[in-house]
Amino acid sequence: MKTLEDLKRIREEALKAMKVREGEQGTKITVAMGTCGIAAGARETMSALLDELNKRGITDVTVTQTGCKGLCEQEPMIEVTRAGEAAVTYGHVDAERARRIVAEHIVNGNLVGEYIVSK
Amino acid sequence: MSEVAQEKQDLPAIERCHVLICAGAACVASGAMEVEAAMKSKISALNLEAEVSLFDTGCVGTCDLGPVVIVYPEGTFYVKLKPADAEEIVTEHLLKGRVVQRLLSKDADHVEVPSIFEHPFFAKQKRIALRNLGVINPESIDEYIAVGGYASLGKVLEMTQDEVIKLVLDSGLRGRGGAGFPTGRKWAFAKAVEADQKYVIINGDEGDPGAFMDRSVLEGDPHSVIEGLAIAGYAIGATQGYAYVRAEYPLAIKRLQIAIDQAREYGLLGKGIFGKFDFDLEIRKGAGAFVCGEETALMRSIEGMRGQPRPKPPFPAVSGLWGKPTIINNVETLANVPAIIQNGPFWYSSFGTETSKGTKVFALAGNINNTGLIEVPFGTTLREVVFEIGGGIPNGKEFKAVQAGGPSGGCIPASLLDIPLDYESLQKAGAIVGSGGLIVMDSDTCMVDVARFFLEFTVDESCGQCTPCREGTKRMLEILTKITKGRGTLEDITKLETLAKAITQTSLCQLGITAPNPVLSTLRYFRDEYLAHVVDKTCPAKVCRELITFDILPDKCTGCTICARNCPTHAISGERKQAHVIDQSACIKCGECLVRCKFDAVVKV
Numbered sequence: 001m002k003t004l005e006d007l008k009r010i011r012e013e014a015l016k017a018m019k020v021r022e023g024e025q026g027t028k029i030t031v032a033m034g035t036c037g038i039a040a041g042a043r044e045t046m047s048a049l050l051d052e053l054n055k056r057g058i059t060d061v062t063v064t065q066t067g068c069k070g071l072c073e074q075e076p077m078i079e080v081t082r083a084g085e086a087a088v089t090y091g092h093v094d095a096e097r098a099r100r101i102v103a104e105h106i107v108n109g110n111l112v113g114e115y116i117v118s119k
Numbered sequence: 120m121s122e123v124a125q126e127k128q129d130l131p132a133i134e135r136c137h138v139l140i141c142a143g144a145a146c147v148a149s150g151a152m153e154v155e156a157a158m159k160s161k162i163s164a165l166n167l168e169a170e171v172s173l174f175d176t177g178c179v180g181t182c183d184l185g186p187v188v189i190v191y192p193e194g195t196f197y198v199k200l201k202p203a204d205a206e207e208i209v210t211e212h213l214l215k216g217r218v219v220q221r222l223l224s225k226d227a228d229h230v231e232v233p234s235i236f237e238h239p240f241f242a243k244q245k246r247i248a249l250r251n252l253g254v255i256n257p258e259s260i261d262e263y264i265a266v267g268g269y270a271s272l273g274k275v276l277e278m279t280q281d282e283v284i285k286l287v288l289d290s291g292l293r294g295r296g297g298a299g300f301p302t303g304r305k306w307a308f309a310k311a312v313e314a315d316q317k318y319v320i321i322n323g324d325e326g327d328p329g330a331f332m333d334r335s336v337l338e339g340d341p342h343s344v345i346e347g348l349a350i351a352g353y354a355i356g357a358t359q360g361y362a363y364v365r366a367e368y369p370l371a372i373k374r375l376q377i378a379i380d381q382a383r384e385y386g387l388l389g390k391g392i393f394g395k396f397d398f399d400l401e402i403r404k405g406a407g408a409f410v411c412g413e414e415t416a417l418m419r420s421i422e423g424m425r426g427q428p429r430p431k432p433p434f435p436a437v438s439g440l441w442g443k444p445t446i447i448n449n450v451e452t453l454a455n456v457p458a459i460i461q462n463g464p465f466w467y468s469s470f471g472t473e474t475s476k477g478t479k480v481f482a483l484a485g486n487i488n489n490t491g492l493i494e495v496p497f498g499t500t501l502r503e504v505v506f507e508i509g510g511g512i513p514n515g516k517e518f519k520a521v522q523a524g525g526p527s528g529g530c531i532p533a534s535l536l537d538i539p540l541d542y543e544s545l546q547k548a549g550a551i552v553g554s555g556g557l558i559v560m561d562s563d564t565c566m567v568d569v570a571r572f573f574l575e576f577t578v579d580e581s582c583g584q585c586t587p588c589r590e591g592t593k594r595m596l597e598i599l600t601k602i603t604k605g606r607g608t609l610e611d612i613t614k615l616e617t618l619a620k621a622i623t624q625t626s627l628c629q630l631g632i633t634a635p636n637p638v639l640s641t642l643r644y645f646r647d648e649y650l651a652h653v654v655d656k657t658c659p660a661k662v663c664r665e666l667i668t669f670d671i672l673p674d675k676c677t678g679c680t681i682c683a684r685n686c687p688t689h690a691i692s693g694e695r696k697q698a699h700v701i702d703q704s705a706c707i708k709c710g711e712c713l714v715r716c717k718f719d720a721v722v723k724v
């Protein structure tokens with residue numbers, strides 16, 4: 001360790017990996033992981049979401065999962081809640097849709113109307 | 120960019136969930152590693168490795184609830200886990216997002232607590248020395264750096280030595296090893312001495328029965344102690360440090376060694392730290408004697424001699440290890456230092472009282488619902504600690520007293536429950552902060568017996584070089600034993616007081632000087648109990664065997680014969696379905712009959 005700059009660099013990198021321990025962050029994505037959700041491919045959805053967030057280096061998003069939402073025919077479903085905004089539920093979210101939601105909704109802040117499920 | 124920073128390109132990916140499992144010694148003993156193994160294999164069986172990570176962390180403080188696990192980001196706090204429970208957490212919570220209610224910790228009213236952020240055990244705490252326990256993985260220097268680690272060392276190296284000492288002085292930090300000496304003053308003495316070589320030492324001997332804060336900090340956050348020591352080294356001009364850790368703490372030694380190796384690899388120990396400072400550190404295992412924790416004995420032990428205290432002066436700051444100026448600081452003292460540098464001295468001194476600044480770690484033990492490790496600002500009352508954080512006394516019993524400060528300390532009775540925990544208040548009450556052991560005692564505790572227990576400890580641990588400590592404590596123990604057997608006299612009580620005075624005035628080290636404290640303080644607050652033993656030949660708490668008898672109440676006894684069949688000396692006789700009787704001459708007062716009788720027919724009087 002030669003300089004404080006070196007230390008700072010290690011710190012910033014390591015912090016990103018630890019962000020999840022600070023509790024829930026600004027934006028929250030909840031993946032429905034009930035029995036039928038998993039059967040419909042919710043696991044792949046989850047993986048795609050995480051992969052996309054990782055690729056983009058986005059750390060201030062909490063990804064959690066929840067149980068049955070009671071809308072089996074819409075699975076896999078995810079819910080996106082940006083700080084201070086109402087929750088938006090998307091249906092039939094396969095891996096590709098998941099990536100698109102990250103790009104459009106999480107990064108650019110635009111809803112992806114065609115996937116939205118109205119309850 | 121340095122080599123180290125370059126290697127860091129390839130850091131762990133961002134994951135959706137981190138599971139922290141307490142790997143403190145208590146949790147390991149109750150099966151944390153088996154729980155961890157079960158979780159790991161379930162996580163990989165379900166292919167969750169890429170999004171969920173499992174880490175070891177330091178003692179969370181709720182040691183009697185172990186093994187414990189915290190699931191982030193929710194902060195879900197699962198307790199008393201078995202391997203099968205761990206698998207359920209993976210399939211239910213980690214995979215499907217359903218919190219496993221039955222494994223959550225409960226508050227005093229048996230209501231599940233949803234997350235660690237809302238847990239009453241933590242609500243009144245202020246964790247500074249323990250700031251990283253339960254938060255980071257102690258075997259990862261990256262995580263320590265992530266939470267601000269080693270930045271204080273970097274900052275200090277841009278200051279002058281005097282500025283560093285002034286900062287520590289301003290914080291009001293006092294030694295946590297027992298004596299409470301201002302840390303900055305100690306450093307200033309050592310800085311002022313000219314010498315070609317100086318040393319700094321971590322005191323991790325921790326011999327107090329009931330204390331385990333230093334072990335927990337070494338196990339749970341070793342880097343903060345290393346960083347604190349390096350800062351002390353810079354402040355006084357020492358380039359070599361030693362960590363004296365008792366050999367009975369293998370996990371602490373292992374984690375500290377891993378931390379030292381990592382720090383060396385990162386160039387945070389060794390030559391040219393931040394291009395400005397040379398400092399290195401070696402571990403020395405303690406021989407195990409309580410007296411080796413005394414600083415002059417400790418230094419002798421490092422020098423390879425028998426660990427015996429020597430007279431002071433000369434103080435170690437002037438002539439210490441191998442005759443060189445040396446600073447010895449306690450583990451907890453040093454763990455506070457980086458936080459003080461990082462947040463500023465006045466941040467630290469904003470906690471606590473006028474003369475006792477900051478926070479103190481206490482180990483709660485004995486008859487209390489939540490045993491474990493807590494950290495509170497000085498000035499928090501004993502009542503808050505015992506009843507709010509500690510959750511009160513189990514089994515509906517009454518609070519009787521707290522023994523504060525171990526064998527050098529004293530007891531605090533119920534009438535002083537509102538005493539603020541700080542150096543001066545405890546001293547005035549006849550106890551000490553000491554290393555922070557708090558042993559809570561309920562109404563079934565005999566205070567004469569408690570005094571005897573602690574004195575027995577000092578008699579065993581006296582190094583024997585001064586007669587008053589060696590012989591005087593033995594005499595006191597004999598008298599106490601006599602009293603607990605109902606053979607004491609009023610004169611014996613006076614004798615105890617005379618001996619206590621002599622031992623305190625003529626012993627060489629604090630072990631001897633403070634040895635009579637448990638006796639003096641119980642005499643002060645529970646003299647009536649001594650008198651009951653001596654005059655009435657009774658033990659009010661019904662603990663001292665020679666002073667109690669077991670009896671069977673004939674109108675309650677159903678003649679079930681259970682007691683007779685379990686009495687080890689066959690002291691109980693009687694016909695089936697007839698009231699039984701105890702032959703007092705054969706009874707050894709083991710209490711077995713009392714435990715076995717289902718009809719409350721056996722009484723202790």
Ligand SMILES: Cc1cc2nc3c(=O)[nH]c(=O)nc-3n(C[C@H](O)[C@H](O)[C@H](O)COP(=O)(O)O)c2cc1C
Pocket residue numbers: 293294295296297298299300302322323324325326327409410411412413414415447448449450452453628629630
């Ligand atoms: C018998 C005896 C045992 C002691 N044991 C310890 C110990 O285990 N750990 C400790 O830090 N200090 C212990 N001390 C206090 C040390 O002598 C010394 O005051 C302390 O390590 C200084 O560090 P501090 O200023 O950070 O408290 C003991 C003192 C005596 C008299």
Ligand code: SF4
Pocket residue numbers: 410427428580581582583584585586588589626627628629630631632
């Ligand atoms: S007071 Fe006791 S422990 Fe201390 S040096 Fe004397 S004999 Fe040894």
Ligand code: SF4
Pocket residue numbers: 671675676677678679680681682683698699715716717718719720721
């Ligand atoms: S166990 Fe109790 S009820 Fe049974 S014989 Fe003994 S005293 Fe009587």
Ligand code: SF4
Pocket residue numbers: 669685686687688689690691701705706707708709710711712713
């Ligand atoms: S106290 Fe023990 S020895 Fe005495 S009567 Fe009961 S079981 Fe027997």
Ligand code: FES
Pocket residue numbers: 032034035036037068069070071072073075
């Ligand atoms: S299990 Fe998916 S909606 Fe019911």
Ligand code: FES
Pocket residue numbers: 141142143144145146147177178179180181182183185187491
């Ligand atoms: S060792 Fe696990 S909570 Fe203390």
